[in-house]
Amino acid sequence: MSQVLKTELARVAERLGHPGVDFVLERPRDAGHGDVATNLGMVLAKLERTKPRQMAERVVAELRLPDGLVSRVEIAGPGFINFWLADDQLADIVGQILARGSSYGQSEIGVGLRVNVEFVSANPTGPLHVGHGRGAAYGDALASLLEWTGHAVTREFYINDAGVQIDKLAWSLWARVQDALGRDGDIPEGGYHGLYLAEAAEQVIREKGADFADLPAEEGVRQCRALALRMQREEQDRDMADFGVRFNVFTSEQSLYDRGMVEETLVLLAEKGLTYERDGALWLRTTQFGDDKDRVLRKSDASLTYLVPDIAYHVDKRNRGFDRAIDVWGADHHGYVPRMRSVLAALGYPPDFFDVALLQLVKVVRGGEEVKMSKRSGEFVTLRDLIDEVGIDAARYFFLMRPGDSQLVFDVELAKRQTDENPVFYVQMAHARLSGIFRTAGKPPDAVTGGLAVGALPADQDQELLKQLVIFRDVVQKAAQEREPHRITNYLQQLATSVHGWYHHTRAVGAPEGPATEHARLLLGRAARTILANALAILGVSAPDRM
RNA sequence: GCGCCCAUAGCUCAGCUGGAUAGAGCGUUAGCCUCCGGAGCUAAAGGCCAGAGGUUCGAAUCCUCUUGGGCGCACCA
Numbered sequence: 001m002s003q004v005l006k007t008e009l010a011r012v013a014e015r016l017g018h019p020g021v022d023f024v025l026e027r028p029r030d031a032g033h034g035d036v037a038t039n040l041g042m043v044l045a046k047l048e049r050t051k052p053r054q055m056a057e058r059v060v061a062e063l064r065l066p067d068g069l070v071s072r073v074e075i076a077g078p079g080f081i082n083f084w085l086a087d088d089q090l091a092d093i094v095g096q097i098l099a100r101g102s103s104y105g106q107s108e109i110g111v112g113l114r115v116n117v118e119f120v121s122a123n124p125t126g127p128l129h130v131g132h133g134r135g136a137a138y139g140d141a142l143a144s145l146l147e148w149t150g151h152a153v154t155r156e157f158y159i160n161d162a163g164v165q166i167d168k169l170a171w172s173l174w175a176r177v178q179d180a181l182g183r184d185g186d187i188p189e190g191g192y193h194g195l196y197l198a199e200a201a202e203q204v205i206r207e208k209g210a211d212f213a214d215l216p217a218e219e220g221v222r223q224c225r226a227l228a229l230r231m232q233r234e235e236q237d238r239d240m241a242d243f244g245v246r247f248n249v250f251t252s253e254q255s256l257y258d259r260g261m262v263e264e265t266l267v268l269l270a271e272k273g274l275t276y277e278r279d280g281a282l283w284l285r286t287t288q289f290g291d292d293k294d295r296v297l298r299k300s301d302a303s304l305t306y307l308v309p310d311i312a313y314h315v316d317k318r319n320r321g322f323d324r325a326i327d328v329w330g331a332d333h334h335g336y337v338p339r340m341r342s343v344l345a346a347l348g349y350p351p352d353f354f355d356v357a358l359l360q361l362v363k364v365v366r367g368g369e370e371v372k373m374s375k376r377s378g379e380f381v382t383l384r385d386l387i388d389e390v391g392i393d394a395a396r397y398f399f400l401m402r403p404g405d406s407q408l409v410f411d412v413e414l415a416k417r418q419t420d421e422n423p424v425f426y427v428q429m430a431h432a433r434l435s436g437i438f439r440t441a442g443k444p445p446d447a448v449t450g451g452l453a454v455g456a457l458p459a460d461q462d463q464e465l466l467k468q469l470v471i472f473r474d475v476v477q478k479a480a481q482e483r484e485p486h487r488i489t490n491y492l493q494q495l496a497t498s499v500h501g502w503y504h505h506t507r508a509v510g511a512p513e514g515p516a517t518e519h520a521r522l523l524l525g526r527a528a529r530t531i532l533a534n535a536l537a538i539l540g541v542s543a544p545d546r547m
Numbered sequence: 548g549c550g551c552c553c554a555u556a557g558c559u560c561a562g563c564u565g566g567a568u569a570g571a572g573c574g575u576u577a578g579c580c581u582c583c584g585g586a587g588c589u590a591a592a593g594g595c596c597a598g599a600g601g602u603u604c605g606a607a608u609c610c611u612c613u614u615g616g617g618c619g620c621a622c623c624a
Contacts, residue, residue, distance in 0.1 A: 022564075024564095024566090028567075029562095029567085029568095029569095029570080030567075030568080033567070037567090039565095039566060042566070042604090042605090045604085046603090046604085051604085052566095052604075052605095076567075077566080077567040078566065078567065078604075078605070079566090079604095080566075080567065123624080160624075163623095163624065164623080164624080165623090165624065190623095279622080280622090281622050282622095283622095292549090292550080292620090293620090295622095296621085296622045297622095298622085299622040300622060301622080303622090305621095305622070305623085305624085306623075306624050307624095310624095330618095331551080331552065331617085331618060331619085332618055332619065333618095333619085333624095334550090334551050334552075334618075334619065335550075335551075335618090335619045335620055336619090337551090338550095358551085358552080360552065360553080360617080360618085361617075361618075363617090401559095401560080401561090401572095402559095402560070402561085403561085405552060405553080406552090406553075406560075406561095407552085407553070407616095407617065407618095409559070409560095411559090422572095423571090423572060423573095425586065426572085426586080426587090428586095429584085429586055429587075430587095432584080432586095433583080433584060433587085434583095436583060436584055437583050438583090440583040440584095441583075486561080489561095490561060490562090490571085493561090493571065493572080494571085497571085500587060500588070501587095501588070501589095503583075503584090503587080503588090504579095504585095504587065504588045504589090505588075505589095507582075507583065508583065509583045510582095510583080525583095546584090547584090547586070
């Protein structure tokens with residue numbers, strides 16, 4: 001609907017001598033200001049240094065709108081142009097909602113674009129914590145938003161299974177195995193002290209027998225490495241599966257070495273003349289592309305820095321044909337962004353290929369006191385703990401209520417105590433109530449069919465709900481473009497408010513206004529229920545029929 | 548020292564490529580169940596949008612500085 005308007009407004013702007021000018025067409029907060037409003041008059045007035053209201057009048061005079069689109073146009077305030085959509089338009093959109101059902105809201109704006117969303121990518125050295133939970137909820141929702149807007153999306157998880165931290169993990173597990181048999185195991189400097197490794201050690205002994213601990217240390221550690229990796233990966237996969245997140249691709253860092261891609265990357269960078277030797281190390285000229293300092297690729301002891309496999313990984317993504325690679329990282333890695341960006345620029349990739357969504361850290365508070373998170377000390381709140389305490393729906397919804405660049409305070413005690421008052425229940429309740437209407441009506445929602453008679457919806461609450469439904473598609477597009485899933489939770493909150501108000505103040509089944517209104521309200525309720533379910537589906541939150 | 552993010556109601560936070568009277572949830576106060584689910588609804592109180600300058604028709608939004616938080620600045624990952 002607004003697409004036609006926007007196109008026409010752009011044409012008018014061009015005709016008035018300002019092609020491509022940036023203006024806004026959006027739903028005003030105040031219903032008295034119409035269904036959609038634009039600031040185009042004011043924007044043009046600024047460019048021409050004339051009076052905004054006068055310019056708005058010129059814009060309106062130039063408008064050539066098709067019949068049946070808007071019922072009223074008004075110039076108001078400092079120079080806004082307000083539009084009221086014709087009833088036919090609203091009825092048409094509800095018709096589309098009913099016809100397309102669970103796929104309504106999808107659009108084609110991203111068709112032809114292949115997008116890789118890499119998220120969580122936790123080191124396989126311990127259980128997932130709440131920070132990973134935020135990354136999982138965000139990455140999964142972002143991937144869904146991109147799918148809903150027509151992109152071809154791959155959900156990917158990168159496994160850092162090479163490098164020194166895995167060696168330390170192996171030694172730590174070996175030490176725990178010794179401990180478990182009453183011997184004196186020493187967890188190495190910088191090793192992992194979490195109790196989960198003690199549990200893992202017991203499992204190893206159950207599987208391998210107590211003789212396992214008698215192996216020569218070198219062999220024992222070698223086996224512990226594989227065992228620890230396997231067990232940690234399995235646990236992470238269980239956590240993600242139980243959180244409702246499915247990945248399409250897992251890429252192992254070790255596999256990049258095994259396939260020779262890491263070495264190839266070094267050659268590639270050298271061929272481009274981007275490397276040089278100094279102090280016995282191999283350096284990368286990232287300063288030529290915006291980094292504040294050149295970076296070491298190969299240390300003077302001949303080992304490679306983590307940067308090399310990371311570059312190889314992004315080259316791999318590019319080679320797999322993706323148009324976009326979006327990495328979801330914790331904000332503590334933000335210093336790493338310009339580095340990677342400059343490397344990829346140096347390789348000649350288009351600037352919009354690589355993007356990073358930084359998520360500020362989650363601060364966990366329990367009973368008013370901060371819980372410190374440290375894998376090494378072993379004290380932290382795991383994602384599993386959180387799911388067990390507050391449930392998947394509440395956890396996901398809470399993680400997605402805030403923009404990623406805001407810090408998130410997650411008070412576990414509060415979340416537990418206030419479960420009944422969580423916003424997610426408010427939203428889910430709206431869905432359950434709508435389902436209840438159809439139970440009362442004695443027929444499933446899909447059985448209520450026909451065209452919507454907007455004129456048979458007399459209450460303010462009818463109209464308010466109708467207008468909330470109409471903007472859903474635009475909200476999804478905006479959320480996808482801005483990569484802001486929290487726009488969906490904000491919208492859900494508003495939609496649920498409209499639903500509850502409507503439910504309370506009007507009656508569908510046995511509407512006092514008569515059968516025409518009953519039918520129109522059932523159609524409206526069915527459409528609202530569909531939109532609630534679709535929005536929740538994007539977030540990975542369930543839409544229950546009863547609570 | 549340098550860089551990134553942040554500061555909005557008592558609390559947790561939306562709103563930010565400049566727009567109409569700055570919003571929501573929780574908490575507080577006062578109402579509403581012969582009625583499709585009261586896990587709900589209606590209303591009230593509550594704000595120098597951290598502070599100070601600047602840009603202009605217009606600033607919570609953009610710029611500068613100050614203050615106060617968070618996080619980074621390795622031949623660690």
